Amino acid sequence: MNLSQLYYFVTLAETEHYSRAAEILSITQPSLSHAIAKLEEELETELFEKKGRNVVLTKYGKVFLEHARESLQTLEIGVKKTKALTGRNSGVIDLAYIYTLGLEFVPKLVRQFMKEHPQLDVQFRFTVGNTVEIIRGLKEEKYDVAFCSRKEEEKQLAFEPVAEEKLVVVVSKNHPLSAKNEISLKETEPYPQIFFTRSSGLRPTVVKMFDMAGIAPRIAYEIEEDGAMAGLVAGNFGIAVMPEVPVLKYLDVKTLNITDPVIERYIYMAQIKGQYQPPVLKKFLKYVQNLQLKK
Incomplete structure (x- = not known):
């Protein structure tokens, strides 16, 4: 039949x-x-x-x-x-991104794209999560594109750097280190640390930094999401090495620039290699790529 x-x-x-x-x-x-x-x-x-x-x-x-x-x-x-x-000028884009990008990066990027492409009728569906969850969903084709950390072992995915993310030491304003403006990671050794969970794509980078500094962090608490991590720092549960996210400006914390070791941390745009891309998705991907070329 x-x-x-x-x-x-x-x-x-x-x-x-x-x-x-x-x-x-x-x-x-x-x-x-x-x-x-x-x-x-x-x-x-x-x-x-x-x-x-x-x-x-x-x-x-x-x-x-x-x-x-x-x-x-x-x-x-x-x-x-x-x-x-x-459709050629309409469609839905399923976009996933890590927590740190939710306050400014993704909203600004999508808003600017829509502003510069008024002829398109595009609906974005957003999902927030950690890198492990996002990559799993990307491979299951739940998402069209994702902004997350890079996983070298994920050979079926294409990763393109789209933004540099600055890592800082965050302390409460009444912490002994709060008098400083910059710090070497070695100076944090005596203090309890709030660390990213193992499911976080950022954890390997932070672990690498401590290895480069030749010290082991005193991990007191582990948490997945950046905003919650900053809240624990503000509550004097410990200090943290984390991205300089916008929410820090609104909390009772102090950010310290890291002088040693200095490490570059990038956010990547991830897609499945060779996957079919509808016209509006192609336009969005090209827009993001062109933004990076202009920088």
Whole structure:
């Protein structure tokens, strides 16, 4: 059974005449007769019976017509939705990003893209998470594109650097280190640390920094999200090495520039290699890439 047979069957059921149905379908009458015969053979029942010069549905044909119409209607809805999602100037972009990018980076980027492309009717669907969750979702094709940390082992993904993320030491304003404006990581050794969980894409970078400094952090608490980490620092639960995110400006904390070791930390745009890209997604990806080239 194929899609053409369903269209042929429904058209014949509605016209009750082989010649008229064949004319509507732009096929020959023998081709229509053959298709209906094959359909009846597959279903092992007669769908039509002669009534004068016309044909009418049998009892079983009426049952099948109900489901055939329902199937074709569902298919038409699917076609319309797919075209809406992947149209030349319209569509949906499923975008995932890590927590640190939620306050400024992603909102500003998307807003500017939409402002510069007023002819596009694009709906963005946003998901926030850690890098491990985001990459898993990307590989499962839940997202079209993601902004996250790079995972070298993920060979099926393409990573492009799109932004540099500055790492700082964050302390509460009444902490002994708060009198400083800059610090070497070695100076943090005596103090309890609030650390990123193992699921965080940032944790390997922070661990590498401590290795370069030749010290082991005194991990007191582990947490996944940057804002919550900053809140714990403000509450005097410990100090933290974390990105200089906008939320720090609104908390009772002090940020200290790290003088040693100095390490570059990038945010990457991630996609599945070779995956089909609808027109509006292509335009968005090119827009992000061009922004980076201008820097």
